[in-house]
Amino acid sequence: MSPTTPVPHDIPLPMPAPEPLLVAVLIVFFLMHIVFVNLMVGGALMSLYYELRGLKEKRYDRLAYEIAATITANKSIAVVLGVGPLLAINTLYTVYFYTANALTGAFWIAIVPLVIVAFVLTYVHKYLWHQMERVRWLHIAVAAAACLLFLFIPLIFLTNVNLMLFPDKWGSVQGFFSALALPNVLPRYAHFILACPAMTGLLLVWLFRRRPEAEIAEMGFSRAELVRLGYRWAFWPTMAQFIVGPIAFFTLPHVASPIGGVIAAFGLSFLLAFALCVVMIREIRGPDGSIGRRFGTTCALMLAVVALMGVGRHLYREAAVAPHRAQVEAKTKDYIRRADEARRAAQARDGAPASVRP
């Protein structure tokens, strides 16, 4: 570690819970959070896409509306599920997380107004859909603005969680954009963005697989058509992940600690993703009558892939900060010892010092 790598001392209070428990909270709820974020972002993008197609062919407009309607619940669940992992990351990675936040502070806090605006726009888009039919272009502009926000906000989070892993960069970063330019941020971002339509595609399959025949007919599609369409959205982006995923992996900065576990987790998820794609292509190619039969398998495989990604991600994070964390711990101990000594010395010198209550 170079001499310009900062080694601050940590907050001198014990952890509130056993570490494995905090790690479990972090991984499990973060994955749930990110799935709903995927649904929210993917929903916004796909709703815009189909609304544009709907200009020519009315039934796509109805599909776009159906997708827009899902965002209302998904976005609220996404936000609320993010709070638990935030709590855990605050506790487990106090020094790392707060430092990264401060260094990108202006954008970090801008998350609050940006998300509010994005949410208000999605409400306008959904609840004024029919009222705004005469001003279509404005309605589309609203959706486009929401999409741009939804595309930008994850970048702020990614920049932060990336910067927190690399204490040797903390002294040279100046604001958000220089932190954004660190290697690996953009590949990870691409990896995330591709997951959005994939997850939303599966949501569509779930939505239309069992929907009453009459409602489906009203939309102007056949059930098999809609289910297949959902699967396609899940299939092609996932195929692209076979290229983007490895790029994101190989651009991860080198870390000193062994990363066998990381490679195992990502390797296994790679294999499972392959199986997932095989199942999906069989669904897509299969006859109309039986489409959707393997939806359970598909979801189970997707879940396994995502869970392994989460585990690999955590193991890498641990490997990246472990040596530094040991130094921070030593420094914190040393600091507490010195503070105690100085306090005793002061008490011995002049009784109870004025600034410390007896």
Next chain:
Amino acid sequence: MDFPVFHLDILGNRGLIAVIATLHVLVNHGLAVGMMPLVAAMEWYGHRRGDARWDRLAYRILFVCFLITTTVGALTGVGIWLSVSLVNPYSIGSLIRVFFWAWFVEWLVFITEVLLILAYTLTWKRWSTGAAKVRHIRLGFALAFFSWVTMAIIVSILGFMMDPGNWLSQQTLWSGFANPIYLPQLAFRTPLAAAMAGVIAMFLVPFFVKREDPFRATALRAIAVWTLVAAPLVLAGGLWYFSVVPEAMRENFGVALASLAFAEWQQRFLEIAALTVIAILVVVQVAIARPNLLPRVALLVPFVAILWMTGHFERVREFVRKPYVIGSYMYANGFRVEDYPLLQRDGVLAYATYSNPLTPAEQAGLPQGLSEAERTARLAEIQLGKDVFMTTCSRCHTGHGVNAVTAHLKRMFGDRPWEPELTAGYIESMHDAQPYMPPFPGNRRELKLLGAYLHHLQTNDAPVPGAQQAGVVVVTPEARAAAATGRPPATRAAAMPRTSETAAR
């Protein structure tokens, strides 16, 4: 404070938190905690009377609340947290270590609350008859209950920050949770939320029910009664709260001056609270007796009064806990009370990991005619002084914005040069002069360095950037040694070119 220092030099760091927190309290109290029981009650009443007009009105009010709470409400809630962890990372970090499980439970309740409001709003039209309707009404009351529980948990953490009570000796979650200010504060906030919701609902009625419709008067009258019941309880809760605060305050200062200042605040609060309650009572009387004569703007009066009272209440709350962020444990500058003997002996810079580089604009304004070597030495000194300022003052003061240290000095010393001797003398005993301020944590040399920096600010009014803008410079062990021993900080000077280079980038 061992984190890079986030700093807003115009709005002020506390300003950022205040804006977000005020919005949140407004939405949370007025539209969630207070409004959900009111909406559920209206739905229930309409169902019992078989009067669909109540149902329609309740749904419309709920929809407004839904739109605002799930956007502004939810995000400002997270925003309080994000902003506090930017401004006071050590305080929120410490609070989380103490209150992890309280926050965790809070979060589970919050998840429940969000799911319930989604369900309650989105099933309103579908579950509209028979058994489904009954279930829906239950859903409403469950939502009201969980909204209240989220507030009840958070209030405990707020109370803890003012007076940790037994936690100081026991350091357990429960001892922190059951702090002495908890119940009075809850007893104040609960009726406050109900009254706020009543006033807001009365304001909304005319938008949703036409003037000619006699139902408008009926609805106004009923909501007015609700508000009428809540208003005196607000006053009672406030009185109880203010009767326990002085005890907590004595823990914090025990200075006569503080008690004097507090007496003034208390007087102020009681006057405002009384005015608010009177305004509510008058408007409500009109609403009950002559609902059709009540102009819509009249409802703004009690609303603004409630905001004013709440704002004053929160400020007193903030005031009471100063100079601490966690009463008697941690000062608002981020240093623990226990750290003081060490820091006052060795200096804060001896334990600082980061330096806050001066930007080129901040380096301007040095006296004319200095040699290059003098300039460098002067800048090195100012750099150290700025680091002292950033670690010990910047959480509460800006350089030139809100609560600016320069404005205070100008008021105190006018245009005569702010020689370090002049200011250092004051800063040394600033906690006696202004009990909101913690004692200066650094050593004598740092007092002088800070003085030199403040003197420089007299002739330089460039904004002071935070780490989010200018980044940080990592202090190397040699530089730290130089800073601690007080040798001419040659290595710091060596660090300067790096500083300006990074600044120029």
